[in-house]
Amino acid sequence: MQHNDISCILSPMIEHRIPLIRDHKKLLLAMPQQRSVADVLRLVVDHLASSHAVALARIWLIQPGEGCPTCPMRSECPDQTECLHLVASAGTSVVDPNTDLSRIDGSFRRFPLGVRKVGRIAATGTPLEVPNIDGDPDWLVHRDWALQESILGFGGQPLIHRGKVLGVLSVFARTTIGDACFDWLRMIADHVASAIANAQAWEEIESLRGRLELENDYLQEELRGEAFGEMIGQSDALQTVTQQIRLVAPTDSTVLVMGESGTGKELVAREIHARSSRHEHPLIKVNCAAIPRELYESEFFGHTKGSFTGALRDRIGRFELADGGTLFLDEIGEIPLDLQSKLLRVLQEGELERVGEERTRMVDVRIIAATNRDLKAEAEAGKFRLDLYYRLSVFPIDLPPLRNRKDDLPLLADHLLTSLSRRLGKPTPRLTRANANELQRYDWPGNIRELQHVLERALITSPPGKLKLNLASQPDIDSQNIVPVHSHEPDEIMTAAELRLFEANNIRKALQACGGKVYGETGAAALLGMKPTTLASRIKSLGIASS
Numbered sequence: 431m432q433h434n435d436i437s438c439i440l441s442p443m444i445e446h447r448i449p450l451i452r453d454h455k456k457l458l459l460a461m462p463q464q465r466s467v468a469d470v471l472r473l474v475v476d477h478l479a480s481s482h483a484v485a486l487a488r489i490w491l492i493q494p495g496e497g498c499p500t501c502p503m504r505s506e507c508p509d510q511t512e513c514l515h516l517v518a519s520a521g522t523s524v525v526d527p528n529t530d531l532s533r534i535d536g537s538f539r540r541f542p543l544g545v546r547k548v549g550r551i552a553a554t555g556t557p558l559e560v561p562n563i564d565g566d567p568d569w570l571v572h573r574d575w576a577l578q579e580s581i582l583g584f585g586g587q588p589l590i591h592r593g594k595v596l597g598v599l600s601v602f603a604r605t606t607i608g609d610a611c612f613d614w615l616r617m618i619a620d621h622v623a624s625a626i627a628n629a630q631a632w633e634e635i636e637s638l639r640g641r642l643e644l645e646n647d648y649l650q651e652e653l654r655g656e657a658f659g660e661m662i663g664q665s666d667a668l669q670t671v672t673q674q675i676r677l678v679a680p681t682d683s684t685v686l687v688m689g690e691s692g693t694g695k696e697l698v699a700r701e702i703h704a705r706s707s708r709h710e711h712p713l714i715k716v717n718c719a720a721i722p723r724e725l726y727e728s729e730f731f732g733h734t735k736g737s738f739t740g741a742l743r744d745r746i747g748r749f750e751l752a753d754g755g756t757l758f759l760d761e762i763g764e765i766p767l768d769l770q771s772k773l774l775r776v777l778q779e780g781e782l783e784r785v786g787e788e789r790t791r792m793v794d795v796r797i798i799a800a801t802n803r804d805l806k807a808e809a810e811a812g813k814f815r816l817d818l819y820y821r822l823s824v825f826p827i828d829l830p831p832l833r834n835r836k837d838d839l840p841l842l843a844d845h846l847l848t849s850l851s852r853r854l855g856k857p858t859p860r861l862t863r864a865n866a867n868e869l870q871r872y873d874w875p876g877n878i879r880e881l882q883h884v885l886e887r888a889l890i891t892s893p894p895g896k897l898k899l900n901l902a903s904q905p906d907i908d909s910q911n912i913v914p915v916h917s918h919e920p921d922e923i924m925t926a927a928e929l930r931l932f933e934a935n936n937i938r939k940a941l942q943a944c945g946g947k948v949y950g951e952t953g954a955a956a957l958l959g960m961k962p963t964t965l966a967s968r969i970k971s972l973g974i975a976s977s
Contacts, residue, residue, distance in 0.1 A: 457618065461625035465632050470625045471518035474599070474618075479520035479531075483605045485579045486521035486531055489589075490514035490541060491597035491626070492552060496790055507542035514541035514552055514598060521602070525578045541598075546571075551586045551598045557616065558586040562606045576602075583607035587619035591627040637746070661694070661701060662845045663838030667830035671698065678825045679705035684777070686762075686822045687800040689829030691946040692879030695800035698827060699758040708796055711755030716748050719764040719949055726769050728785050731776075737786020749782055753793045762799040762822065763814060764950055770815045777821050797822070802945050832874040832881065840866040842878070846885050847897070856889055859897040872901050876946065934972045937965070941974070 457477045464470045471489050478487035495510040507513065516539045521531035544553035551558050562582055563570065570576045570584075583603035589596040599619050661672060678685055679702045687695040696715065703713040721729050728738075732747035748757060759765075765773060776782050777797060781790050799822045809819040832839070844861050851858040874880055884899065892898040940954040947953045948962055948969070955962040968974075 458621050461621055462628065464625060464629055467517075467626055467629045467633065470622070470629050474622050475518045475520035478601060479522065482522075483603055484521065484601055485523075485581055485604050486519070486600075486602040488516060488520075488600050489518040489597060489622070490548060490552070490600075491517050491589075492543070492595065494790075496788075501540045502537050503540055503542055503545065506545045508544065509542070513543060514549060516540070517597075523579060524604075548586060548598050548600060551588050552595055555588045555590055555595050557588060557612075557619075558584070559607070559612050559615075560584040561608065561612075580604045585612060585615045587615055589619055589623040589626065591623040596623055596626055637744075661697060662842045663835060664841065665830075665835040665837045667835045668838060671827060671829060672701075674825075674827050675701050675705065678702060678827075680707065681825075682706075682796050684796070684822055684824045685798045686805070686824075686826045687798065687829060688805075688826060689800075689802065690831050690877055691802050692877030693829040693831055694878050695802075695829060696758065696760060698829065699756070699798040699800065702798060703756040703758075703796075706756070706796070708755050712752055713756045713758060714748050714752040715758045715760060717760045719761040719947075723766055726765065727772065730773065731782045731784055733785035734787045737784075744784075747782070747784065749776060749793050749795055750791065752795045754795075756796045756798060759797060759799040761801060763801045763803040763805055763808065767813070767815065770818050774815065774818045774821060777818075802947070832877045836870045839869045839881075843869055843881065843885060846882055847889070850882070850886050850889055854886070854889055857894060859889070859892065859895055861897060865897055865899060868899050868901055875942070930972065933968070934974055937968060937972065937974055941969075 457474070460473060460477075461470060464473060475487040475489060478484055491514070492512055493515045495507075495513050498504055498507070498510045501507070501513075504510075516534045516536075519532050519534050523529040523531065538548075541549040541552070543549050547558055550556075560583060563576070563584060564582060570581065575581075579602075581602050581604065583606050584600070585603070585607055586598060586600045589599055599615075599622055601615065661668065675698065685699075685702060687698050689695055699715075700713065703709060716729065727733075728745070728747065730747050730749055732745050732750055735743050776793070776795075780792055780794060782793060783790055805814055805819050805823070808814040809816040840861060843866070847861060848858050869881075876883070884901065888897055888899050891900070937954070937958070940957045941948075944952060944954045944957060948955055948965055950956070953962065955965040958965060
């Protein structure tokens with residue numbers, strides 16, 4: 431027998447000893463090295479259960495109440511806000527060695543605080559040490575199990591860290607338990623509590639680090655993708671929008687921003703967030719059209735490691751990332767119909783579960799959604815959940831297209847030229863009256879996004895100090911501005927230039943019919959019968975401005 435085995439005498443008349451706690455020093459040294467709570471729990475119960483003298487070792491932790499409707503002890507629970515959750519179990523049955531004693535979903539998976547022996551240990555922070563239950567066979571609820579497994583001793587220790595009870599460690603022994611064993615159980619319980627607290631702190635640090643990395647990634651994406659930094663213009667149409675923003679920003683009401691592609695729906699979301707009480711918390715953007723269907727739940731709600739192929743680590747979702755702040759759901763109409771009910775639940779209840787996890791998490795998120803589609807018509811047609819539409823459209827804001835606010839074009843163009851020149855490292859040219867008139871004569875089917883592209887192209891191609899716009903050859907998705915292709919007889923051969931122009935016009939018509947959208951079932955790629963990536967490549971090679 432090893433020197434550090436802790437033995438308990440079965441009977442004063444018996445000379446040999448059975449080790450109740452084996453290699454206790456090895457266990458105490460191994461616990462601080464664990465970096466997850468699950469690893470700590472598994473290490474402890476497996477180590478304790480490795481002794482033949484231990485029938486069952488278990489750990490319960492105090493956690494928020496959940497699963498109450500199906501809990502066997504619900505009728506005894508005085509307070510369903512928190513209770514003891516069975517989180518680790520190990521042991522060996524002498525009656526049936528194939529019995530799986532590692533399961534944590536049995537009758538005692540929950541204990542109300544203060545109820546029964548384990549619950550009282552947690553409520554009082556006082557150990558329950560029974561050297562020998564032989565004289566009190568009714569001490570255990572399942573007396574037959576105790577007799578069959580030769581249970582003689584029980585040790586229940588509170589797991590206390592810095593004065594706070596974290597849970598309970600219990601050991602059911604096939605031997606009487608002496609004072610020395612109880613001393614070691616108390617020491618082990620103290621080390622378990624510290625190891626759990628340290629692992630929880632480590633997991634929290636890792637979670638915060640991961641969150642900061644994600645926030646940084648999102649911030650970098652937003653900085654790269656930002657088209658303009660503030661709302662520019664003095665038109666009546668824009669003033670109506672800014673007044674609506676002033677009204678709704680201080681509230682927590684859900685906002686639905688509607689408008690054509692490129693009108694600045696994301697900018698409105700930024701303005702609302704910046705003027706709200708949540709401005710010190712993050713504004714997280716989700717492009718619903720860019721998420722593969724099978725990853726919606728993971729993207730929104732997060733997932734646990736191993737929950738599906740490719741889930742190599744725990745990941746928090748966008749809702750958790752936006753906790754305390756604002757979540758901007760761009761192109762909300764692209765969310766599949768069968769997944770909208772899960773989104774509705776989070777909006778209504780503020781509750782979610784990560785993929786592969788049973789734990790319910792609470793989030794406090796303000797929602798701003800955006801769409802270029804008529805969601806009300808789609809909801810009435812059964813293509814979008816009507817209850818979700820009503821939940822989103824508490825405060826609708828309709829953004830005017832750029833063609834309805836042409837008075838803003840000179841100010842907006844001047845602002846964009848300043849920021850674009852800085853980014854391109856070029857001197858800012860002066861916007862002449864002729865330039866402004868030329869901009870105002872164009873209808874801007876691609877709205878502000880198209881305006882930015884036109885000005886950026888002009889900055890690159892114009893001589894220093896001058897701004898030469900080339901709107902006459904500017905491709906657009908407005909059928910009125912599509913350059914006509916000469917009619918040909920069926921057997922007449924087109925030149926390469928004519929064929930290229932014909933293809934470009936055909937793509938523009940498809941983009942116009944789909945509101946400038948490329949991807950998805952209602953996108954131009956589906957209409958043209960080609961892959962979205964192929965269409966995107968053709969749009970780029972043909973110089974078509976996709977809004």
